[in-house]
Amino acid sequence: MSAPTSPSAPGRVDGVRMTGLSRSFATPQGPVHAVRGVDLAIGVGETVALLGPNGAGKSTAIEMLLGLTTPDSGTVTVLGRDPSTAVAAGRVGAMLQTGSLIRNVHVREIVAMMAALHPGARDVDETLALTGLDGIARHWTHKLSGGQIQRVRFALAIAGDPELLVLDEPTVAMDVEGRRAFWATMRTLAERGTTILFATHHLEEADAYADRVVLLAHGRVVADGPPTEVKAVVGSRTIRATLPDVDPASLDRLPGVTASERRGDAVLLRCSDSDAALRALLADHPEARDLEVRGVGLEEAFVQLTVDREDDR
Ligand SMILES: Nc1ncnc2c1ncn2[C@@H]1O[C@H](COP(=O)(O)OP(=O)(O)OP(=O)(O)O)[C@@H](O)[C@H]1O
Ligand SMILES: [Mg+2]
CATH class of the missing domain: 3.30.70 (Alpha-Beta Plaits)
Known part of the structure; x- marks a missing residue:
């Protein structure tokens, strides 16, 4: 178990570094500038909340940092590497905004499959316990509730014991207890030194769980700092x-x-x-x-x- 590392510690590899990152999409109504010139450096061990209204560019920025979308201009590195290399090395766990689970497998099996893809994976039972799935480990994936599906998707994100965890609106569809358990686990992971970036619409989640809040609007960073500072700007x-x-x-x-x-x-x-x-x-x-x-x-x-x-x- 490693302690959280100061993001400014000299010689530490960056968690995430975006420089002048931009991405537009062509649409019948003309180009949509989803992300425009985002500069963002996240240190190893930091927990950062990405906030912003619908269409602000949060998911597009996340997709670029996972190597799923190519930037039009600018650069992004993940753990000091090209995003695809970092992801292929199994060092990044992700929960995208949308996604479904493979059908006709048990919860435990799907988590075990993901763990098998990662050399230094977390113990499957530990992953199930951390994500509150131990009680439904033998349930079929196609018979889960919306909140249970979210928990399994979270379990898949952490199954490989990643150094960087990227979560796009992870608590959508979770009930109060689900959210509480989710954030307790996030705290545990952050304390162990995992670098975390999560997108949310909930200011109170950002306030309670992030070291730092980055506010995106119309593809640009409009505020970036500790929650108290950002609240002072907007409050x-x-x-x-x-x-x-x-x-x-x-x-x-x-x-x-x-x-x-x-x-x-x-x-x-x-x-x-x-x-x-x-x-x-x-x-x-x-x-x-x-x-x-x-x-x-x-x-x-x-x-x-x-x-x-x-x-x-
Ligand atoms: N593949 C695409 N084709 C066309 N436009 C897109 C595409 N992906 C995203 N966009 C547009 O880019 C903008 C940013 O979208 P993005 O999904 O990044 O926003 P977001 O901040 O994640 O929003 P939300 O809070 O609703 O999830 C939006 O205007 C969206 O319509
Ligand atoms: Mg989104």
Whole structure:
């Protein structure tokens, strides 16, 4: 068992490195720029959440790092190698967004088949226990529920004891208990030093389980940092005040204000520190009326941060 390794430790091979990665698709409506110029380095032992709305480019980026899709430009390396080489060497475990299981085999058999393909595979019973499948090891794969199928797909991803685990929306269809067990296992794997990249729509999952959150919108990285930092970026507050005769640009300079705009007689101030901004606003403009301070919820702020880039389409 190895301890998590600092991503910045000198001489460590990269977990994942994407440089200027881009990929477009031709469609009857014209080209879709799914991923555009993504730079991302993930250190060995890091757990990174890839967040973003539908169509942000998460799956396309993941497919490139697994060697399933070829980039139009830019490069991607996995554990210091070309993606296909790393995958063929059995060093990467993956759970794609969609996929079905082979029929007419038992759960244990399918996990054992996957393990047999990997020289340094994890013990099959351990994989079954880690993924909560020990109770249904002798069930047929074609008679499983949606959540059970997800667990088996997770078991297949970790069966080879991979160094890098890539999971595209892994908890879809899992119930509360399934999710809890899934994340407990993920913690165990992360503590053993597995590098993990998972795509999700659930901010709370990213917050609770990732060392780092990468937010994608319209194919670009729009935020990248520890969950607390990303929350600070998206979790801002807004002050609204009736203040007819003031140029909003002059309000940008107030402490705690990050942006301002006019809406009729009112001004809207987006704030990093709404307390400081409010004090300064009232000191400079005692005539300000109808003051409202509104917290931007994480979900709402997340949507805000991602629709701001509508012009990127
Ligand atoms: N094979 C393809 N052909 C055409 N367009 C594609 C193809 N694959 C992806 N796209 C488009 O690229 C964009 C990014 O898709 P992608 O699946 O990477 O998004 P995503 O972030 O994984 O979304 P979701 O949260 O819905 O899974 C979308 O606009 C999608 O329609
Ligand atoms: Mg996807």
